[in-house]
Amino acid sequence: MTRIVEKMQGSAGERRLQQAHGTAGRAQRFYDQQMLDHLNERMTAFVGRQEMMFVATSDDAGECDNTFRAGPAGFVHVLDATHLTWPEYRGNGVMASLGNISENGHVGLLFVDFVSDVIGLHVNGRASVVEDEVARAAYPELPVDPVPGRRAERPVLVEVQEAYIHCAKHIPRMAKAPRKREWGTDDVRRKGGDFFGAAADAGPRPAPAAVTGPVPGPLTRWLHSLVPGR
Template identity: 55%
Template sequence: MNDRPAGRPGSAGERLLQSHLGTADRAATFYDRQVQPRLTDQMRDFVGRQTMVFLSTADAGGNCDTGFRAGPPGFVTVLDEYTLTYPEYRGNGVHAGNGNVLENPHMGMLFVDFTHHHIGLHVNGAAQLVGDAEQRRVYPHLPLDSAHGRQPSVWVHLRVHEAYVQCSKYIPHLEPAPRPRGLGADRPKDSDYFVPPAAAHAESRSHPPAPTLPMGY
């Protein structure tokens, strides 16, 4: 459900909290100057330089998922002042974020420059999934090899509703560095990093622990 007043940025919840905390005037100034209904030239240039983006989606019930995508500068392509697109490649097969898009097209994107200007850009809009062949037929100039020979399984196509700055106050400074080759000796594989190794997991499922007896037995 969209609770945004017609023609005004910000949700009803935002405005209620602004009134309660006494920030309505400051928020109005931010809305008037910073919240844009399209990508300005400066925003388009900024997106074209970025190598990563954070994503937020929710399903029809409001259950959220966050995601992260990275690639060479410009892997998120600005098609025009109202449209962004980026490729999706084979991953773990879950499709959590894109599955949400099929139920609820609202998507939030956050681009952050950690190394030079220490500034961020929020882009919110409505997303849809487009097949690679169809996308390239309409936009033949899209990059062909943004993932070293991997073929996109689908493209995420975002129609921009609003875009605005993320201030630099709490953005840390990060220095780019070459990624080490291979895993450290004490570093688990990705699939085992936060859960038991697959064999141990299967064994624990096959042999559940005995229930704890009540005190006194």
């Protein structure tokens, strides 16, 4: 049975602009016909075929970050209709997305298939960063990646709040070409080097201020409650 998002769809800003520009009726049809508060079977299958996604986060002050995540097909794992997870692999150590999530759990995920379906899927929700053993205690079916450098250091778990299509009309079709991926490498050349010349332009930076540790989000606390002895 299909469920439509129960809360008022769209932000207050969206609604104001729709009224101002005469698009409220068109927008409402989209909310009613295309937006769900869960992942249906087709969405779940689509996510399972994807090898990349874009992740939007912001800190508690609203400063935004958008990044790219990739892995083998199915690296984003749908746990059930309202929860999904992806593995955080070893990166550059900055942890920009995870730092934002530790302050502000709202995330926007975008999956785009440029090769086969030529369609996109938005998934918005509340994310929490957990340790691998905690996630596996709650979800023993989580796959274990056998490739060194591609093993998750910690997963991100998302409670789905909105799921909706990204229309196909402006998505370019691309052909997939074989490429050897260097998972987990620190080789500067293989990582792209200083392609944009940032190192030459960077000036002296002030020492970072001391910060306190992140406060676990509600999903983290819930997962910890599922693990015996915690």
